[in-house]
Amino acid sequence: MTTVICPYCFDRAPAAKLPYRCLMSPSGVRGGAPCGPERDDIWAGFMGPGVPPAARMRGPVFSPARGVAALASGLRGGSGGSSVPCPGCGVSTTVRVCRSCHSDLPSDYCDQDSRIIALVGPKASGKSTYVSVLVNELNQRVGQAYGASLAAMGQSTQQRDKEMAEDLYERLRLPDATRPAALGFNDPLLYRLSVPRRGRLSGGTRHTTLVFFDAAGEDLAGAEAMDRYTRYLSAADGIVLLVDPLQLGSVRDRLPVHDGPPLPTVETPPQQIAADLAVQLRAHGKGGSNGRVSTPIAVAVTKTDMLRPLLDPHSPLLRNAPHTDGAFDADERLAVHEEIRSLMTDWDSGALVRQLELDFARLSLFGLSALGAPPPSDAPADVPKSGPQPVRVEDPLLWLLAHRGLLPVRTTGKGRVK
Template sequence: MGFLKIFSESRKKQNKYYIKATYEKGPFMIKCPFCFKKFKTDQVVFRASHSEKGDPEYEKTIDEVLNEYNKKIGKGLLGEINPVVRAESLPESNKTRVDKVLIEIKDKYDISTNERLCPHCHNELPITSGRGPSKIISVVGASQAGKSVYMTTLLYVLERYTSERIDASMIAGSSTYNDEIRENQERIFDRNIMPDPTPKQHMEPLIENFKFKDDKIPPITLIFYDVPGEGMTDKGYIEKHGEHIKNSDGIIFLVDPLQMRALRKKINIANREFKGDFTEKYQESKDIIVYLFENFISKQSRERTPIPTAVVITKSDMLKNLNDEEYISKNSNIFKNYNHRKFFNLNEFENIDGEVRKFLARVDSAFKGAMDTYFKTTGYFAVSSLGCNPHNLQIDSSTSINPVRVDEPFLWLLYCMNYLDGGRE
């Protein structure tokens, strides 16, 4: 029985005004965030924290498995590094487990290491792997759709505000990820500078730990992949780097209003006062669906993907000035922030979802038609990552940065994954 059937049948049995989440329960398999293979927690291997000359098992060596993975994705090959240690060769007394998950060993030299590796690709695993489920979320969209800015503000809002409202907490998966996230957030929120676009060769995930205060709910390892726009329409690039998309548990598909031919000229004229950068040459959102179809949707049953997909209109602040009620009302709820508290408000979602669906049917019916045809489960949203339009990569210092509804697509995905209650007011 597929995910959607289980999901819909289990939820039909619940109160129509409040839908209780029925999250996964352990033991949990580990899903590698790099090669996406699944394995049991005791199958992890470890990187020794030292090397020993004269001992063939513990001398520095070239890790052929890791280099094979790096070669596949176009990363540089590594020289000699500390050896890999397999836990099964050690006595049980040398193994440390937490929540029944092997997290550390002492090697035959009685020296500890907690650097756990995927047995298939030898990349280092997140600290929480195996203690709860891992969920991969791919953020896709055409070039200039605002993926990097959206990811930066999404994590900012989730960490500081949203998590507390739903009785949870979210922190970076490691100090390395924390430094990268913090640097981008300081650029936007402290220095009013836009982050640099995601370089085409960059395909490292951002890993976050998400935990509810209720200890009965297992922690979730969130693995975000931000796909460079230029890479989305490059067949060779997607073949090399796009494996995570078909292995996603959720997709956030960002759509820039300027990618809609019917709106581009109107938005340029309406927003002239902001002196923003409105480029004439834009990829079409439907182009992205073509590449997704070619690379994985066409290989799935009935040529439809069951992966829940949030379709997100970005830069919604631009739409305020269209002065055309045919497209969107100035009083539309998409321009008003809303805080989901304790549960995902289904009434609020359905209002926004319906409004954005109607909007897209008017301005880009071909794109909406393709979404309806090739994606089984979709939710439609509109967000503004900044609440204003930057100029030459600078945000006007006199303008307060006010993200609008950026967390809603993520919360909907949590609801679809059955980790967040749904309710109606």
């Protein structure tokens, strides 16, 4: 049976137990009156005082009679969700709501198991740019290599994807700083990833729901601020921690004098974010008997386009992974890991890597550039003129998916995905 994890409050429930919300649409058939809105205090309570009184009035929530629910879940195919008639007005609805917070769940969200990927990193480390470019790459180059596709689920993710893609790829504008949670709840980004099943005569497709959160850097800047994200972090199946090399003193000193845009202000050190993260996860039972956190963590150095002067011309960080025969290349993963490890050791005598290795049992290091080149020096809020030319943006997520057995892996043995 499919277990649904609410992407808003992270309550877990069997899909068949989720209530529905009436859409209050006129039926047109029987000429009956549509349902009117009702006060949804559970939802309003979860959203906090920012919700205006009028917005608290929503379509009635109901649990279908047992037989109806069973029939609906039996009828449910791979997509589209089930629909159940509202006992009030008789009109069918596909909108499910979370039992605990009454947030609406896109109908197809409930059809497959979800994987929650937590995205953390200091302010301006490149989180928002990374997610948008990643989504685009998964739909194009990477999707093609694996025969995979990624579909945004629900209106709010579809809307945000559209706006971000227009900004990044058409208007060539970089995203604004993400608003902190104190100013309102940022919706999670929901996707359905479809990957062909391998090794079975019948073929078929495996669907997985991916949930990303693009938090504001300041919400991850200390143990207290991070507390708001605790449920999200402890529900995560994998974590992507972004490290901005331009915020590390020793990298700034090593970069040749350049005429690019000014270097970013130095925010929370990645070492502190990693330490706070480990404390949070241990407090939620994610610590193993060896004291290390069991949640897999991909630590990715961003903006590697700026590191070119420090890299060997043959460095694997300068090109994308091959994805030969639609498989994740574990030897390449190891080569990148070793390369970043040796760069980091040079930067801070290995303090960050040592701490990560002591805190996390499943760790892999990555290097990526979402833009492929620095923003133009005369327009630091713009994408380079040629548009985003990403390098290795997909690697951290693919590693996390391969780790879960969701992607085929190729290796000569040494780079084995644990």
